[in-house]
Amino acid sequence: MGRQSDRFYRSIRESHQIISWIDAITPDQEVIRLPAIDGQVDVDRSAAVRRKLSCQCIDPTGLLTPRANGEVLTPYGTELRAYRGVRYSSAEDDWEVCPLGVFRLSKSSISESNTGSPIIQLEAYDRARSVARDKFKTPYTITTGTNAMTALKTIIKMTFPDCQFDTITSTVTTTAPLLYEAGSDPWEAVYALARSMGCEVFFDVEGRLAVLPPHDPNALPSPDFTYVEGQGSTMLELGKEFNDEGVYNGVIVVGESVGDQLPPVRGEAWDENPTSPTYRLGPYGEVPLFITDNLAKTEEQATAIAKAQLALVLGAASKLAITCTVNATYECGDIVRVKRAKSKVDGLYSVEAFSVPLRGMTQALTLREQRPTP
Known part of the structure; x- marks a missing residue:
């Protein structure tokens, strides 16, 4: 925030x-x-x-x-x-x-x-839309041994030469050339490179490209904002939904790349919390999201990617939609606490989508429940 x-x-x-x-x-x-x-x-x-x-x-x-x-x-x-x-x-x-x-x-x-x-x-x-529209004009290759973050920044600078960045340091490198056909989408390439580093990628409110890992559900920060009932509450309406469509409780990453001699690797991350409604060994069963990643060359890399992706999907079965007074400082992934006794809501949620009116006094937030995964 x-x-x-x-x-x-x-x-x-x-x-x-x-x-x-x-x-x-x-x-x-x-x-x-x-x-x-x-x-x-x-x-x-x-x-x-x-x-x-x-x-x-x-x-x-x-x-x-x-x-x-x-x-x-x-x-x-x-x-x-x-x-x-x-x-x-x-x-x-x-x-x-x-x-x-x-x-x-x-x-x-x-x-x-x-x-x-x-x-x-x-x-x-x-x-991001400008990057996506600026298609590769000729076949584009990321050569063997290129650092993934360096490759990502190079693609972005094709469209925005003076772009500023907010990124982590990554040691992930290519072990075989990555080939992109003419006419393919550079933003899809950027997204895949970021995912290989266990990160999400987006342009922030200042126009910088952010390449950052999602919050670790087991080490959530203090909430950025709190919505509780009672006098002075800024939450005006609340809706709660439970829906298993497109909801995963595990991520399986298979690392394989055409052109190198390394055997495919595999990494997994699951909802291992016995108190969670999507616990892998509970009634919900195992519902994995499969990802193939060209840069995962060790089991540790594949597992790190799986954990980062699990942090982005876990808790999606339980969502809140709230209407509240406007806080224009939000960014997706911010953590808020919501407490409402009548709806039996009391927990931490990540901000998944929101609106900011330029003149109005209320905004809509879509929130996803955050649960630890021991």
Whole structure:
């Protein structure tokens, strides 16, 4: 979760004045600020492109309203940065905002009436979509002995040469060439490389590429935010669902790669908690997710990948959907505590999907239960 001041977190629990805007960044890096009158950012951990922006802005001067291709608010290279925060008082500089993401403009449309300025509707996606659209133009090879993180960064820099990174250090290397056909998706290659290192990969709210391991269910941090019932609660509605569709309690990773002389390896990770409803030896049975990974060359590597993937799927049978007052600082994977006696909810949950309205006072969160796996 993005770190704002204590004053900010106190304010969002109370009545406060919203401040929000969109910065349009032209291809030559000129920054143009647009007032946002409506819209939201949607974030989904399971989506290939994690963040999407849909918003309505006004152009009081009329200078930015698109008239032809290639102008600032047409989808030919312009990036948008969205912000939401709190205005503490009427003083000019007494406010605080947090970033909601860096987005490549995909679509713009204009509507107007006789009563006011034209309204500009914008749709944009985070930088992962740009990487995916920038297909390999010719067959692409990652050579033997290449560090996986180095290979990943090299692919990203083909689209964003000046990209900044937030990554771990990895010792995983290729033992045979990895070959990609012309026209194949570079973001899929990046995702596979990150998975081989036991990580998830996404562009964060500052536009940096994050390659980081998920939280270990056996060493969960203190919750980033707490939703409890009673006076002052910021949770307005709660829904609870149990569903076994697509729910796994184990991950089996098979490491095999065409072109090297190493035998295939295998690693497993399971829900080993006897108190868990998806305990592998309980009534739920064994429901494994199988993954083939080209970079897993030892049993230890395969097991590490399996454990990381299990952390991303375990607990998916038990989900919460809550409506609450807006906390714009969330990132997927943040840990929250939810307690509601009537619904018999009291536990730790990871944030899997959420929305951040630019002007509204409530947001929707989708949460996944977090359970240790002894």
